[in-house]
Amino acid sequence: QVQLVESGGGVVQPGRSLRLSCTASGFTFRTYAFHWVRQAPGKGLEWVAVISYDGTKTSYAASVKGRFTISRDNSKNTMYLQMNSLTSDDTAIYSCAREMGYCSAGSCYSLDAFDIWGQGTMVTVSS
Amino acid sequence: QSALTQPASVSGSPGQSITISCTGTSSDVGHYDLVSWYQQHPGTAPKLMIYEVTKRPSGVSNRFSGSKSGNTASLTISGLQAEDEADYYCCSYGHGYTYVFGTGTKVTVL
Numbered sequence: 763q764v765q766l767v768e769s770g771g772g773v774v775q776p777g778r779s780l781r782l783s784c785t786a787s788g789f790t791f792r793t794y795a796f797h798w799v800r801q802a803p804g805k806g807l808e809w810v811a812v813i814s815y816d817g818t819k820t821s822y823a824a825s826v827k828g829r830f831t832i833s834r835d836n837s838k839n840t841m842y843l844q845m846n847s848l849t850s851d852d853t854a855i856y857s858c859a860r861e862m863g864y865c866s867a868g869s870c871y872s873l874d875a876f877d878i879w880g881q882g883t884m885v886t887v888s889s
Numbered sequence: 890q891s892a893l894t895q896p897a898s899v900s901g902s903p904g905q906s907i908t909i910s911c912t913g914t915s916s917d918v919g920h921y922d923l924v925s926w927y928q929q930h931p932g933t934a935p936k937l938m939i940y941e942v943t944k945r946p947s948g949v950s951n952r953f954s955g956s957k958s959g960n961t962a963s964l965t966i967s968g969l970q971a972e973d974e975a976d977y978y979c980c981s982y983g984h985g986y987t988y989v990f991g992t993g994t995k996v997t998v999l
Contacts, residue, residue: 797988806978806990806992807935807980807990807993809980809988809990812986812987821986821987857934862940862946873940874940875925875940875980876927876980879934881934
């Protein structure tokens, strides 16, 4: 079935790094853009980053720009989030989400919404 | 990239209609018809309810509807049911290939 599974979370000290993975199954991974969204304990959703279907376009929230890097490997149906210089403000559940879209007549189009979500992986930044 | 503003809580009795507002700026909600809404029950992943301001994905009840006027988008739930009790978030595309979520609204069915 269509699903996204995150991995790589854990407890890390402030200033250290962590890499998250998001592995997809059940659909054609290479035709979709993907996002990372985080949710701090008891707080709301925060958009983190996006990567286009072919990896040529990326964008980040101001809160993580310059510290986080989003990437993907279409041969492995996997997306990544490299997180550097972590602080306690980065403590959250990190979820990957597929950007809704469709393909027609050989072209693919985005609908700028998130239709498939993973269950998330917890990242705790603490000394 | 400030969060879109939503009321912290909205409540209603079964069968009633409620509306959740989502206020942004002329750089996001007011500029693009790319507002989406998500329902999140405790401990679960968000579920897409509305995209492109007014469209419902397949499988979403027609009790859920979306609209927009100026910098404010709205989600209306009609015929409120116990299962609608959840947190709701709006989201908008913004300038420069960015996205911003709303602050979230807790819906309580009385």
